[in-house]
Amino acid sequence: xxxxxxxxxxxxxxxxxxxxxxxxxxxxxxxxxxxxxxxxxxxxxxxxxxxxxxxxxxxxxxxxxxxxxxxxxxxxxxxxxxxxxxxxxxxxxxxxxxxxxxxxxxxxxxxxxxxxxxxxxxxxxxxxxxxxxxxxxxxxxxxxxxxxxxxxxxxxxxxxxxxxxxxxxxxxxxxxxxxxxxxxxxxxxxxxxxxxxxxxxxxxxxxxxxxxxxxxxxxxxxxxxxxxxxxxxxxxxxxxxxxxxxxxxxxxxxxxxxxxxxxxxxxxxxxxxxxxxxxxxxxxxxxxxxxxxxxxxxxxxxxxxxxxxxxxxxxxxxxxxxxxx
Ligand SMILES: Cc1ncc(C[n+]2csc(CCOP(=O)(O)OP(=O)(O)O)c2C)c(N)n1
Numbered sequence: 001x002x003x004x005x006x007x008x009x010x011x012x013x014x015x016x017x018x019x020x021x022x023x024x025x026x027x028x029x030x031x032x033x034x035x036x037x038x039x040x041x042x043x044x045x046x047x048x049x050x051x052x053x054x055x056x057x058x059x060x061x062x063x064x065x066x067x068x069x070x071x072x073x074x075x076x077x078x079x080x081x082x083x084x085x086x087x088x089x090x091x092x093x094x095x096x097x098x099x100x101x102x103x104x105x106x107x108x109x110x111x112x113x114x115x116x117x118x119x120x121x122x123x124x125x126x127x128x129x130x131x132x133x134x135x136x137x138x139x140x141x142x143x144x145x146x147x148x149x150x151x152x153x154x155x156x157x158x159x160x161x162x163x164x165x166x167x168x169x170x171x172x173x174x175x176x177x178x179x180x181x182x183x184x185x186x187x188x189x190x191x192x193x194x195x196x197x198x199x200x201x202x203x204x205x206x207x208x209x210x211x212x213x214x215x216x217x218x219x220x221x222x223x224x225x226x227x228x229x230x231x232x233x234x235x236x237x238x239x240x241x242x243x244x245x246x247x248x249x250x251x252x253x254x255x256x257x258x259x260x261x262x263x264x265x266x267x268x269x270x271x272x273x274x275x276x277x278x279x280x281x282x283x284x285x286x287x288x289x290x291x292x293x294x295x296x297x298x299x300x301x302x303x304x305x306x307x308x309x310x311x312x313x314x315x316x317x318x319x320x321x322x323x324x325x
Contacts, residue, residue, distance in 0.1 A: 002285075003279065005210065005271075005275055005278075005279075006275065006279060006282060006285060007051070008047050008048065008051055008209045008210070008213060008271065009209070009268060009271045009272055009275065009282065009285075009286065010285070010289050011043075011047045011051065011070075011071060012043040012044060012047050012209060012267060012268050012271070013268060013286055013289045013290060013293060014070065014289065014293045014296075015039065015043045015046060015047065015066070015067050015070050015071065016040060016043055016268060017289075017290055017293040017294055017297060018066070018070065018076065018293065018296075018297045019038045019039065019040050019066060019067070020040065021294065021297045021298070021301075022036070022038075022066075022080075022083065022245075022297070023036075023038055023040070023240065023245035024245070025301065026244070026245045027245045027246070031084065031305075032083045032084060032085075033085065033096075034082075034083055034085070034096025034097045034098070035063075035096070035097060035098065035243050035244070036066075036083070036097045036243065036244065036245065037063045037064040037065070037097065037098070037242065037243050038064075038066070038238070038240045038245065039064050039066060039067035039238065040238070040239045040240050041207075041236070041237055041238055041239035041240075041262065041263070041266070041267070042064070042067065042170060042172060042206070042236045042237070042238055042267075043067055043209075043267055043268065044206060044207050044208065044209035044212050044234075044236070044267035044271070045067075045140075045168065045170045045206045045212060045234045045236055046067035046068045046070070046071035046140075047067075047071045047209055047212075047213075048209045048210070048211075048212025048213040048215075048216055048234075049068075049071075049138065049140075049166075049168055049212060049213075049216040049232070049234075050068060050071035050072045050073075051071070051213055051216075052213055052216035052217045052220050053072065053106065053136070053138065053216075053220065054135075055073075055105075055106055056106065056133065056135045057106055057135055057136045057137065057138065057220070058106050058107075058108040058121075058124055058128075058135070058136075058137045058138070059072045059106060059107050059108060059137075059138045059139075059140070060108050060109055060110065060117035060120060060121045060124075060137070060138070060139040060140065061100075061107075061110040061117065061139070061140035061141075062098075062110060062111065062112070062114065062116075062117060062140060062141050062142060062145060063097075063098040063110070063111075063112045064140075064142065064170070064238075065097065065098060065100045065110035066079065066097065066100070068107065068110075068140050069100045069102065069107050069110065072102070072105050072106055072107040073102070073105035073106070073107070074090070074100065074102035074105050074107045075090065075102055075105070076296065076297070076300050077300050077303060077304065078090035078102065079100060079300075080297070080300040080301055080303075080304040081093070081303075081304040081307055082095060082096065082097070082099075082100065083096065083097055083304075084301075084304045084305060084307075085309060085310075086304055086307040086308065086309060086310075087307065087308050087309060087310045087311075087314075088307050088308075089304075090102055092310060092317075092318065093309060093310045094310065094318070098110060098111065098112040099111060099112070108120075108121075108124065108137070114141070114142075114144060114145040114148050115141065115145045115148030115149075115150040115151055115154075116150070117139050117140075117141070118139050118141055118145065118148075118150055118151055118154045118167065119150050119153070119154050120139075121137040121138065121139035121154075121165050121167075122137075122139075122154045122157060122158050122163055122165050122229075124137040124165075125137035125158070125163045125164045125165035125223070125229075126158075126161060126163045126165075128164055129161075129162070129163060129164050129226075134164070134224045134225075134226075135164070136164045136165065136166060136220055136223045136224055137164070137165050137166075138165070138166040138167075138168055138220075139165065139166075139167060139168060140168045140170060141167075141168070141169060141170070142169070142170055142171070142172060142175065143169060143170075143171040143172065143173065143174075143175060143180055143184075143190060144174075144175025144176070144178075144183070145169075146169060146184075146190050146193070147175070147183060147184070152193075152197065154167075155167070155193075155194060155197040155198070155199050155229070155231070156197055156198075158199060158228065158229035159197055159198035159199050159228060159229060160198075162226065162227065162228035162229075163228065163229055164223035164224060164226070164228070164229070165223060165229045166216070166219045166220060166223055166229070166230050166231075166232065167194070167199070167229065167230070167231040167232070168216075168231075168232050168234065169190050169231065169232065169233045169234065170206065170234055170236055171190060171206070171233050171234060171235050171236065172236050172237050172238045173235075173237060174238075174242070174253075174254065176242045177242065177251065177253040178253075179253070179254070189203065189233070190203075190231075190233045191203045191231060191233040194231035194233075199228070199229045199230065199231050200222070200230055200231070201230070201231035201232070201233060202215050202218070202219070202230075202231075202232055202233070203233040203235065204232060204233070204234050204235070205234075205235055206234030206235045206236035207235075207236055207237070207262075207265045207266070207267040207270060208267070208270065208271075209267055209271045210271065210274065212232075212234055215232055216232065218230075219231075219232055236267075237259075237262035237265075239259065239262070239263060247259075268286070272286055
């Protein structure tokens with residue numbers, strides 16, 4: 001019997017193992033050709049929030065999409081097939097890593113244009129508010145996306161119309177290679193900007209899965225009870241380069257010391273340590289999950305590679321084509 005808190009750790013371990021395996025394969029095989037943005041080090045934001053949702057709630061994300069997709073229950077085979085460009089991928093091999101979707105699981109879609117899914121989530125949640133059922137839409141985005149105009153517009157519209165949306169900002173301190181301090185004025189903050197726009201907000205340690213989960217429950221309850229939107233600013237850090245499987249401590253924009261500081265705050269290690277006194281068997285469980293999920297992802301890769309690529313004949317399937325005049 002796995003406790004609720006152990007389940008959060010288990011789900012982070014699964015995402016870590018899946019992404020580490022995919023990163024190795026990406027580098028070694030050169031068969032996955034889509035750009036990939038890994039969330040390694042950021043798993044607590046995906047798991048802590050998604051575990052607080054109901055199956056009826058919809059989650060959107062940006063380009064850093066694998067972790068929220070898996071945390072919401074997205075199908076692993078369909079993800080892996082998508083990364084390998086296969087017809088049976090979740091976007092039929094046409095979208096790649098940044099365009100994931102599993103509507104059955106409530107993962108409503110991810111897209112690469114910064115800020116795009118913020119407004120789509122507001123629209124979805126506004127539609128939800130006109131149905132009965134108290135469903136909430138959530139949208140993940142990075143600190144960089146808050147510099148897009150659509151962020152301010154979406155906060156405003158959601159606040160005015162009390163839209164049941166939860167904005168989930170994964171603040172990993174960088175937009176590509178630009179630090180937050182070079183992009184946003186000193187003395188301001190993302191949660192402060194949200195409050196200024198009339199959207200209540202919390203800034204949380206995004207590497208503490210239990211704190212993230214508690215805050216997400218509060219935000220979801222707020223939205224579900226008709227009190228309007230809520231923003232979570234989750235402070236976290238990505239361990240790998242912005243895009244791709246490599247490490248980037250020698251690129252010149254962040255130091256090895258800074259990366260080491262954050263790596264020492266690994267969300268899995270911290271949550272495991274916090275649970276150890278209460279559940280002494282947690283270390284053995286983590287080791288067993290690692291083994292189980294390594295086998296699971298290897299099997300998913302084997303299955304994906306056996307699948308067909310999309311056919312050239314179907315190239316325009318699903319594309320928007322203006323009516324012929
Ligand atoms: C409108 C737009 N401008 C620029 C880009 C190029 N771009 C892709 S990811 C990225 C950085 C995003 O940073 P952030 O939102 O903080 O997310 P993170 O990658 O750190 O998770 C940029 C500038 C884009 N995809 N869309």
